[in-house]
Amino acid sequence: VTLALTEGGAGRPNYxxxxxxxxxxxxxxxxxxxxxxxxxxxxxxxxALEAHGDVFTNDVFPSKPSLESFWIVITxxxxxxxxxxxxxxxxxxxxxxxxxxxxxxxxxxxxxIGRMRIRYGWxxxxxxxxxxxxPASFLAIPFYRIMGFYGLSNNLWSVxxxxxxxxxxxxxxxxxxxxxxxxxxxxxxxxxxxxSPIQVYFKIYLPLMAPALVAVGTYALLLxxxxxLYQFLLLSSKKSMTVPVALAQxxxxxxxPWNYMMATAIIYALPPVAIYYAFRGRMTAGLTTGGVKG
Amino acid sequence: xxxxxxxxxxxxxxxxxxxxxxKRRSAWRLGLQGSxxxxxxxxxxxxxxxxxxxxxxxxxxxxxxxxxxxLYFELMSEPIYQRTVVNTILYLGIGVNLKMFGALxxxxxxxxxxxxxxxxxxxxxxxxxxxxxxxxxxxxxxxNGQWGLINNALYNFFGIDGPGWLExxxxxxxxxxxASHIWKWMPFWTVILLAGRMAIPxxxxxxxxxxxxxxxxxxxxxxxxLLANLYLVCTLLSTLFTLGDFNSVYxxxxxxxxxxxxxxxxxxxxxxxxxxRPDLGVAVVMxxxxxxxxxxxxxxxxxxxxxxxx
Numbered sequence: 001v002t003l004a005l006t007e008g009g010a011g012r013p014n015y016x017x018x019x020x021x022x023x024x025x026x027x028x029x030x031x032x033x034x035x036x037x038x039x040x041x042x043x044x045x046x047x048a049l050e051a052h053g054d055v056f057t058n059d060v061f062p063s064k065p066s067l068e069s070f071w072i073v074i075t076x077x078x079x080x081x082x083x084x085x086x087x088x089x090x091x092x093x094x095x096x097x098x099x100x101x102x103x104x105x106x107x108x109x110x111x112x113i114g115r116m117r118i119r120y121g122w123x124x125x126x127x128x129x130x131x132x133x134x135p136a137s138f139l140a141i142p143f144y145r146i147m148g149f150y151g152l153s154n155n156l157w158s159v160x161x162x163x164x165x166x167x168x169x170x171x172x173x174x175x176x177x178x179x180x181x182x183x184x185x186x187x188x189x190x191x192x193x194x195x196s197p198i199q200v201y202f203k204i205y206l207p208l209m210a211p212a213l214v215a216v217g218t219y220a221l222l223l224x225x226x227x228x229l230y231q232f233l234l235l236s237s238k239k240s241m242t243v244p245v246a247l248a249q250x251x252x253x254x255x256x257p258w259n260y261m262m263a264t265a266i267i268y269a270l271p272p273v274a275i276y277y278a279f280r281g282r283m284t285a286g287l288t289t290g291g292v293k294g
Numbered sequence: 295x296x297x298x299x300x301x302x303x304x305x306x307x308x309x310x311x312x313x314x315x316x317k318r319r320s321a322w323r324l325g326l327q328g329s330x331x332x333x334x335x336x337x338x339x340x341x342x343x344x345x346x347x348x349x350x351x352x353x354x355x356x357x358x359x360x361x362x363x364x365l366y367f368e369l370m371s372e373p374i375y376q377r378t379v380v381n382t383i384l385y386l387g388i389g390v391n392l393k394m395f396g397a398l399x400x401x402x403x404x405x406x407x408x409x410x411x412x413x414x415x416x417x418x419x420x421x422x423x424x425x426x427x428x429x430x431x432x433x434x435x436x437x438n439g440q441w442g443l444i445n446n447a448l449y450n451f452f453g454i455d456g457p458g459w460l461e462x463x464x465x466x467x468x469x470x471x472x473a474s475h476i477w478k479w480m481p482f483w484t485v486i487l488l489a490g491r492m493a494i495p496x497x498x499x500x501x502x503x504x505x506x507x508x509x510x511x512x513x514x515x516x517x518x519x520l521l522a523n524l525y526l527v528c529t530l531l532s533t534l535f536t537l538g539d540f541n542s543v544y545x546x547x548x549x550x551x552x553x554x555x556x557x558x559x560x561x562x563x564x565x566x567x568x569x570x571r572p573d574l575g576v577a578v579v580m581x582x583x584x585x586x587x588x589x590x591x592x593x594x595x596x597x598x599x600x601x602x603x604x
Contacts, residue, residue, distance in 0.1 A: 026406060030414050033400075037418055040477065043443045044432040058446045105340040112337035116330070124338060124345075129597065131349050133531070133590050135538015137559045138579045141566045142356035143348070150347075165348040168341060197333035226425040229540050233567070244427045248545075251431070258435055265428030276423035277416075 044269075048262035055258045069263035078260050080250055083238050090235075091225060091242040091268075094156055098163040098224035099217045105164065106171030106216065107209065111201050113172075114179045115187055125176065128169035136166045137229055144233045154236050162230040167220040178212035179205075218279045225272050243268045360576035369577055374553050375561065381468060382537070382557045382582070389472045390536050394529050396476065397483035398521070402513070404488050422481040430545035433474045434460065437546075460547050464554035467547045471555060475542040479535075483528055490524045491517060523596075530593045537582060558582050 047055060049065035057063070071077070076084045109128075113121035143162060152158035182205070190200050206213070228244045235241050241249075247268060250261040369375045404415050421429060436443040439458025448456040460467045494517065502516045518525075540559045543549060549556040549564065556564065558578055566575025 026403070027410075029403070030410070033414065033418060036477070037420060037481075039443070040429050040432045040436060041420060041424065043436045044428055046443070047432070047435065056441050058441070058449060060443065060447050060450050105344060108337040109341035112334045116334045116337070118334040118338060121338075124341065126594070127345055127349075128341075129594060130590070131345070133534050133593055134586075135534060135559065137538045137540040137563070138582070139349070139352050139356065140563060141572055141575045141579070142352040142359060144566075145359075145572065146348075146352050146355060161344075161348055165344060168344060172341070197330055197337070201337070226427070228427055229563070233563075244425070247427055247431070262428075262432065265431065269424050269428045272425055273420075273423045280419075 044262050044265055047258050048266055050259045052257060052259060069259040070267070072260055073263045073267060078257065080246070080253070080257075081260065081264065083241070084243075084246070084264070086239055087241050087243050087246045088267075090156060090240065091244075094159050094163065094231075094242060095221045095224045097156075097160045098167060099220045101160065101164045102167040102171050102220040103213055103217055106168045107175055107206065107213070108201070109168075110172050110175035110179060111197075111205050114176045115184070115200075115205060116197060125172065128172040131166070132169035132173065136162075140229055140233055143230070147234060152234075154234070154240055156235070156240060158234045159231050159242070160224075162234065163220070163224040163227060167216075167223050170219060171216045174212055174216055175209065178209060182208045214279065218275060222272050222275065356576050356580070359573050360580045362573065365573055365577040366581065368574070369581065374556065375578065377464075377554055378556045378558060378561045378578075379581075381555055384468065385472060385475075385543075385557050386533055386536055389475050390529060390533050392472075393476045393480050394483060394525065394532060397480050397487050397528075398525060400480065400484040401487035401491055402517070404484065405491055419481045419485060421478050422485075426478060426541040427545065429478060430474060430541055433470075433477075434546050434548075437470055461551055464551065467551060467555045471543050471546045474546045475536065475539060478542065479532070483532060486528060487521065487524065490521050494520050527593070527596050530589055530596065534586070534589055534593070537586065 046062050048069050049067070050062045051064065051066055051068060054063060073081055073084060076082050109124060112118045113124055147153055147155075147158040147161075150158070152161070186204050186208075187200055190204055195203070226244070228248065231242045232245050232248065235245055238246075243264070247261065247264055250256045250264075400418070404411060404418075435441075437459035439445060439456065439461055442456075442459070444459065445456035448454040457463070457466060459470050498516055498520075499512065502512055507515050538559055539557075540563065543555065543557050543560045544563075547555045549560055558581065562575045562578040564575075565578055566572045569575075
């Protein structure tokens, strides 16, 4: 705007040229960003579409694309994949349980700290915050040992415990921030009417917190679904494994069937991507958001 | 955009989450009485139990496992460990800063108007939306010297024989790992910084425009001062998360060639589970504490005193 003003009428075409040039520069930059972003993703799809022998060729594009690998995965037609659907179920089970416990434990704690203002509540908040900033992978070794003490080795519940442990601090953080926007007068009114704390929690707090619950639930689900290290350490048998652990198992074989592996990877990645795009707006509700850990 | 809305709401909470201000009221402000106190305790118990059983106990147990000073002398004399420390420093120093600076620039780019910019943003966040594992395995295969997509493309389009990215040289391999990490996480921080930029009131830019601040000046005198705090907190947080990043290194280079690209997070796991020396593994991780503790203290302070929309 300034430019156009100072240069006056004579500068107009010049200004327009400049705009056009800028737009062209932006577009070419966009092309670079696209290539950078999509190359690894293109590679997943291209390899998944190749026939078994074609993986080891020098083609950039699959010569005769086929959906055969997907069929092999779905029908569990390869020995690395013999329990694929079982493993998929395990992932879903862990995800759902993580969401349930993260929301439950996190919202109860936030209610006691933020609404009932329990004494020393700030200590709980700080403990949660501290857990959030400590990298989960740094706790993995003692965590693994302790699961042995608890008798939870190779048990889905050990993984659920881990995922809930690392998702709850974020939940408390978001719930407390969001909770401030809910007028405390509602609690007061309910209390005067004789409601007990548990009634206030269920009838006032939870319904009004719905957007934050959705945000945290999505976060916890994606965290549990995408996490690898703890699931790898804590689950050892083929039947108790989750999809990411099974996927990484492929790498152990000498000549990995890359096309089956990538087809598995696509089937594994589709649900979180769909959820991500569906809840994108909500996900950033608290804005630290996440996938961050893991 | 919903993101902006969210940020605005978040910003209007002037109270930091973890520091309950005395001003805030509670329906139970006269103190919890009788059964109410019991309820409050009952509400807090699940989290307290979770924290004690799965955070406090592992932390203390870890400290106990890594208590012997001899472990640290053993580590110091190991060439693999020495290389790992250098790698970790490079990984953090280069990886985090490139990623955050890139995210800052990209967030500026996505402030442009136009439908294709919005479409590009949707594609640009894909690496963040896709789980880490498939992408990193794909990158690992893509960088294979003999059959990988990158070298195939180099050969088919330019007639160049590409190097074995992960098999031949430590620096190529480490560089590939850092690039993969940036690929995966830059979109996330771009979205955060973009929301930060969008929360800057338009009037400020209009005023700056009046005063003749355009282009670079607009950035250095308006955008950056307002984003600086958010940028700092994000960088600190990202440093901690990157320090704990296991997947990028483990799946892209696997620590190879010849164990030369491990970072502390992966070497700790390797020592504990492949070499079967849990005490040594814990010592590897613990040796990051001198870096971690100041970062955590700084970050906790920042999170308390700012309303950085986190």
